[in-house]
Amino acid sequence: MSVYSQRTKGSSNPSPSPILKKSKSLKSRLSEIRHTPCKVKFVLPHSQKVRTILQQYVETKFSKEYENLICLIRDAHLSDEDISSLLIEATECISILNQELRLFVEALLSIDWTNKNAIVVSEYQSFIVNLLSAHNYHAKMVIEKLVKLFIPDPNEPEWPEGVPTDTDCIKCVNIHSLINLLLAVVPMCTELLISSVTSQFPYYNKSTHIHEYYIHNVLWILEYQPKIRPDILRLLFSKLVIMDVNAPREEIERYLNAEEEMFSVDDDVRSVKTSTTAFTQVNRHSLAHTLDICLDKMFNYAISECHDANTGEVDWEKTKTLYHNMIPVFEKIILPTYNTHHVQYVMFLICCFKATIAEAFLNFLWKKVCDPNMAPVLRQASVNYIASLVARANFVPLSMLKGTLQQLAEWIHFYISTQEEIECVNSDVRIHQVFYSVCQAVFYIVAFRHKDLVNSKKNIVFLESLNLAKMVTSRLNPLRVCQPVVAQNFAAITRNYQLAYCYTVMEHNSRNVMPTIYQNEKGAVVISNNLLDVFYPFDPYLLERSGKKIHPFYRDYEEVVEENFDDTDMKETTEVDDFLYNHELSSTSNSKSQSHKFSYGSSPGFKFKG
Incomplete structure (x- = not known):
């Protein structure tokens, strides 16, 4: 029976043999191995004993001394002198360390060497x-052992402010110096490294420190x-997206609100923090904290990579390279994933470094919207990214804002024409969902950025050129299908500046609400409320x-302040219109309590309770 099978069949922590109880030098312990009664006594000098044991095993398959040597290396507490001596002898035997001696090589790889003195590390x-x-052929095992060192003891505390001790x-x-040497000497190690880093990536439910330690080393x-x-x-x-979708925004908000109200011990709060899936129990708050630390690492990497270390100025070439590296990641991983809340901000951060990058990103998204x-669903997601970036990013200049609105409006009017x-228009949301999403994007941007668009006569003329009235009356x-809070805020703005009159259309829509019933691709009956999801x-x-x-770099929503309107205009609105208008255009005295109605909530970007 091999030494490996003997160790794995017994206890996971087998008691050391008597030979290991006393702290002795490696030379004396090797001598004891050689002088046990059941072994043949050799008179070879110490420097040749390891070679002799290995050669004897290769030639005769007599494994007792070989297994004892492996147990000694694996289980004994080796001093720096012992390790140095062993490495010198092992180096002399490299020519015979073929696949038959894999266990011996594996035992050497298990030595704790990273925190030893400089001589041992070098050897x-x-x-x-x-x-x-x-x-x-030992490369795969070596790389896996080195990558395994990226995972710390689970009991170690987090790094203060993310800075390693x-x-x-x-x-x-020490670890990265060795990996770098191997990548230069053995080209195949590059592919093995990527494979090993992927296979050993910590499960998303592991502790925060394990993730920050691992990601720190991977970066x-x-x-x-x-080049990799x-x-x-x-x-x-791909790993951060999994964390993000498993730490829902709503639960983070509920936890933060409960924490502020000091009800953290309440049963309801505990139910928010912990959730059981089909596979594991997930602490949502802990997972959100882990995601926070990991994204901080990624953001720090992006910032350092895009700026000159000496001057602190943006390095255009490096920024452009990072952007081109991130676009395929965004396209294949982030964009298709529904309901992520934080991971996508890496693109937001990269865009803030240079207006040219933001423009390139918007053009990339717009090409997807226009691609039949x-x-x-991806076209809709792309237009939502456009609307959200233009609305929320304070680094998007007015020229880019107007150019985006012009582009969206031209597409809408072409679609309407x-x-x-067609004699009979089918207004099913499923058929025209991209059109409706683009319209809602225009409404959303106008509502968010209206102050920038009405601060001069020239800009008001630009808004009039968009022909918003034709959009809403088409x-x-x-x-009819826009999220109600988007429609209400847009209606308030356009009425305020006499750009379009939406309330008559909205009143008509409120009186003609009828759900759509259909069968999906799986044959299930679906009842749709005809609102954009x-x-x-x-x-x-x-x-x-x-x-x-x-x-x-972030823009919060600035609430619409009620202005005086002509009495005749007010009389033209119905009671429903008055309610919607007054609900959104709060008075100055009540502005603080209403300030978050258009910020975030049940409808993304807005707080709305229907």
Whole structure:
């Protein structure tokens, strides 16, 4: 029976044999192995004893001494002198360390070497490099062992402010120095490294410190191996997306509100914090904290990568490269994922570094909206990203805002003109969902950025040129399917500045509410309320630490202040219109309590209770 099977069949923590109880030098313990009564006594010098044991095993398959040697290396407490002596002897035996001696190589790899003195670290690194240079079939095992060192003890505390301790820094430097050497000497290690980093990535329910330690080291790899950054970014964000969707925004808000009200011990709050899935029990608040720390790491990486270390100025070439690396990640991982709340802010942050990047991102999204071969759900998601970025980002200049609105409006009017040529228009939301999403995007942007668009006569003329009235009175009736709070805020703004009169259409829609009943692709009966099911990806950022990188570039909604209207205009509105109007245009004295109605909530981007 091999030493591996003997160890795994017994207890997970087998008691050490008597030979290991006393602290002795490696030389004396090897001598004891050689002088046990059941073994043949050798008179070879110590420097050749390891070679002799290994050669004897290879030639005769006599495994007793070989197994004892492996147990000694694995289980004994080895001093720096012992490790140094063992590595010197192992280096002399590299030529015979083939696949038959895999267990011996594995035992050497299990040595705790990262926190030893500089001599031992250097000898260990030299041994590993020489080993893989001679026998590259050990590369997979070596890389996996090194990547495993990226996972700390679960009992270790988090790093203060995300900054590694001196001990951890030294340990990480030693690990990455060796990995860097291996990538240069053995090219196949690059692919093995990506594979190992992927397979050993911590499960999303692991502790915060395990994730921050692991991600810190994975990002460190990119400093000396930048060519694998697309693969690493794809891996990291695929894992962060899983965390994000498992830490719902609504539950984070409820937890934060409960914490502010000091009801954290209430049963309802506990039910928010912990949720059981089909596979595991998830602490939602802890998961949100982990996501916060991990995104802070990613944001710090993006900031440092896009800025010159000496001057602090934006490095255009590096920023452009990072953007091009992130676009495929966004397209394949973030954009198709429904209901993420924080991960997508990495694009928001990159866009804030340079207006050219923001413009390129908007153009990338607009191409997807206009692509008829793209899935409608992705076209809708893309236009929601456009609307949310333009509305929320304070770094989007007025010229870009107007250009985006002009682009959206032209597309809408072209779509309307094609529908007017048809005798009977089918206004089913499912058929025209992209059109309705683009209309809602225009309404949303106008409501959010109206102060920038009405501060001069020139800008008001621009708004008039969008012909918003034709949009709301078209046969497709976009106000019918828009989220009510979007329609209400847009109606208030357009009425205020006499751009369009929406209340008559909204009143008519309120009197003609009829759900649509249909069978989906699986044959199930679905009852639809004919409202767009959308979300705005750049709703307020809730995570505390990473949010500090976002808040300086973020625009909160500024409430519409009621202005005096002509009495005749007021009489033209119905009671429902008055209610909606007064509900949204709150008085100055009540502005504080109403200030969040258009910020976020049940309808993304807005707080609305129907």
